Amino acid sequence: xxxxxxxxxxxxxxxxxxxxxxxxxxxxxxxxxxxxxxxxxxxxxxxxxxxxxxxxxxxxxxxxxxxxxxxxxxxxxxxxxxxxxxxxxxxxxxxxxxxxxxxx
Amino acid sequence: xxxxxxxxxxxxxxxxxxxxxxxxxxxxxxxxxxxxxxxxxxxxxxxxxxxxxxxxxxxxxxxxxxxxxxxxxxxxxxxxxxxxxxxxxxxxxxxxxxxxxxxxxxxxxxxxxxxxxxxxxxxxxxxxxxxxxxxxxxxxxxxxxxxxxxxxxxxxxxxxxxxxxxxxxxxxxxxxxxxxxxxxxxxxxxxxxxxxxxxxxxxxxxxxxxxxxxxxxxxxxxxxxxxxxxxxxxxxxxxxxxxxxxxxxxxxxxxxxxxxxxxxxxxxxxxxxxxxxxxxxxxxxxxxxxxxxxxxxxxxxxxxxxxxxxxxxxxxxxxxxxxxxxxxxxxxxxxxxxxxxxxxxxxxxxxxxxxxxxxxxxxxxxxxxxxxxxxxxxxxxxxxxxxxxxxxxxxxxxxxxxxxxxxxxxxxxx
Numbered sequence: 427x428x429x430x431x432x433x434x435x436x437x438x439x440x441x442x443x444x445x446x447x448x449x450x451x452x453x454x455x456x457x458x459x460x461x462x463x464x465x466x467x468x469x470x471x472x473x474x475x476x477x478x479x480x481x482x483x484x485x486x487x488x489x490x491x492x493x494x495x496x497x498x499x500x501x502x503x504x505x506x507x508x509x510x511x512x513x514x515x516x517x518x519x520x521x522x523x524x525x526x527x528x529x530x
Numbered sequence: 531x532x533x534x535x536x537x538x539x540x541x542x543x544x545x546x547x548x549x550x551x552x553x554x555x556x557x558x559x560x561x562x563x564x565x566x567x568x569x570x571x572x573x574x575x576x577x578x579x580x581x582x583x584x585x586x587x588x589x590x591x592x593x594x595x596x597x598x599x600x601x602x603x604x605x606x607x608x609x610x611x612x613x614x615x616x617x618x619x620x621x622x623x624x625x626x627x628x629x630x631x632x633x634x635x636x637x638x639x640x641x642x643x644x645x646x647x648x649x650x651x652x653x654x655x656x657x658x659x660x661x662x663x664x665x666x667x668x669x670x671x672x673x674x675x676x677x678x679x680x681x682x683x684x685x686x687x688x689x690x691x692x693x694x695x696x697x698x699x700x701x702x703x704x705x706x707x708x709x710x711x712x713x714x715x716x717x718x719x720x721x722x723x724x725x726x727x728x729x730x731x732x733x734x735x736x737x738x739x740x741x742x743x744x745x746x747x748x749x750x751x752x753x754x755x756x757x758x759x760x761x762x763x764x765x766x767x768x769x770x771x772x773x774x775x776x777x778x779x780x781x782x783x784x785x786x787x788x789x790x791x792x793x794x795x796x797x798x799x800x801x802x803x804x805x806x807x808x809x810x811x812x813x814x815x816x817x818x819x820x821x822x823x824x825x826x827x828x829x830x831x832x833x834x835x836x837x838x839x840x841x842x843x844x845x846x847x848x849x850x851x852x853x854x855x856x857x858x859x860x861x862x863x864x865x866x867x868x869x870x871x872x873x874x875x876x877x878x879x880x881x882x883x884x885x886x887x888x889x890x891x892x893x894x895x896x897x898x899x900x901x902x903x904x905x906x907x908x909x910x911x912x913x914x915x916x917x918x919x920x921x922x923x924x925x926x927x928x929x930x931x932x933x934x935x936x937x938x939x940x941x942x943x944x
């Protein structure tokens with residue numbers, strides 16, 4: 427069972443209480459954008475094999491969206507953080523770097 | 531290639547079975563091929579087979595990072611049907627189903643195709659309307675299906691409880707000519723035929739990079755050295771995005787885990803395939819007697835071929851209501867595979883931004899049924915640059931909004 431830490435409730439939550447919301451940090455395009463930009467925003471995904479930043483909603487809890495850094499090749503979770511960010515915060519990138527160094 | 535026949539079995543019976551040859555050869559990679567197919571699963575081998583059979587292109591290598599048929603070809607629930615809603619889907623899936631009918635003869639390899647009939651249960655009023663619509667669409671597409679009532683469902687599948695409290699069976703979309711086949715044999719049969727045409731099937735050879743020159747493919751870098759090619763067909767499931775990234779483009783795909791399980795073998799009790807999309811479960815009985823059960827996908831990206839256990843629980847819970855005998859069964863084994871899912875739940879068979887590179891991917895949760903049709907169409911696309919069967923499945927359809935929207939038509943068990 428995948429367990430993620432809800433940064434709002436400050437507790438560990440089973441995946442059955444969560445809803446996955448796909449890739450994080452997507453840049454939403456405006457109405458003036460062309461078809462290619464909308465395709466990029468709506469359909470194109472990095473689908474990384476490795477470190478993946480993604481959206482989750484604590485749907486059977488506080489109901490809030492948060493973001494997680496997780497490895498799709500090993501299922502290791504590096505940490506969760508606020509959805510009100512445009513890039514992974516320092517403590518997440520540090521956790522990823524530490525995990526990758528310990529494996530190397 | 532020595533032909534398999536009743537006579538050959540009798541002949542070998544008299545000499546301790548010493549006369550059988552290896553079904554396919556193990557080759558070292560040559561320095562250059564006309565076409566390299568990445569992925570020796572059903573789709574990749576079928577692509578190679580029809581390149582040779584329909585277009586006379588036999589200077590072909592099929593590269594496989596693991597073992598032949600070891601990906602989703604060996605991990606599915608072997609269901610074959612073509613009762614799709616949209617015309618492009620019906621065309622390619624029906625082509626595929628019809629090729630399955632003669633596959634054992636065409637390949638001289640028994641793939642145990644069993645057209646036992648497939649029914650998709652309607653357990654909500656929505657589904658009743660949806661499947662009636664699909665049945666009408668199918669009759670326009672020359673795909674024989676019909677909408678049947680609950681009594682007929684019970685007659686075809688007596689072990690089913692059609693008056694469940696939560697999800698009563700209101701009817702079903704019935705395709706009498708759908709069924710199952712032996713999944714491994716499909717890959718093995720194609721591999722044997724490809725090998726017979728002089729193609730190289732190279733296992734344990736992982737593609738690590740795609741070489742291009744002036745926007746055109748020149749070859750691939752692999753764990754067994756560099757191999758040159760004129761054309762490159764990427765026919766993989768689970769790692770299409772990873773390969774695309776090597777070639778420098780992105781695909782509208784997300785990879786998620788899909789699981790299945792089988793029970794202990796029991797006496798024959800069910801001679802049809804039943805799919806229940808509302809409750810995310812599907813069931814059939816294999817020739818060995820195991821009940822083969824498939825469920826829904828996980829919601830999040832995953833490359834590990836392991837899924838979340840609660841999906842198994844949900845699938846079995848749902849099936850126990852509709853098939854009470856499942857509750858008495860011990861489950862034998864469970865496994866997961868990685869499926870590539872697109873935004874409209876339809877596959878991608880397409881040219882790519884790199885000249886000479888073609889992709890066949892995104893079959894999501896239902897690629898097995900499509901193997902021969904997909905190979906047939908992909909071979910034409912690679913050989914001629916276009917195919918009437920693949921035109922609608924371009925990777926650029928999302929930009930144009932020309933979706934082949936099957937997520938509504940087929941629900942989860944697609």
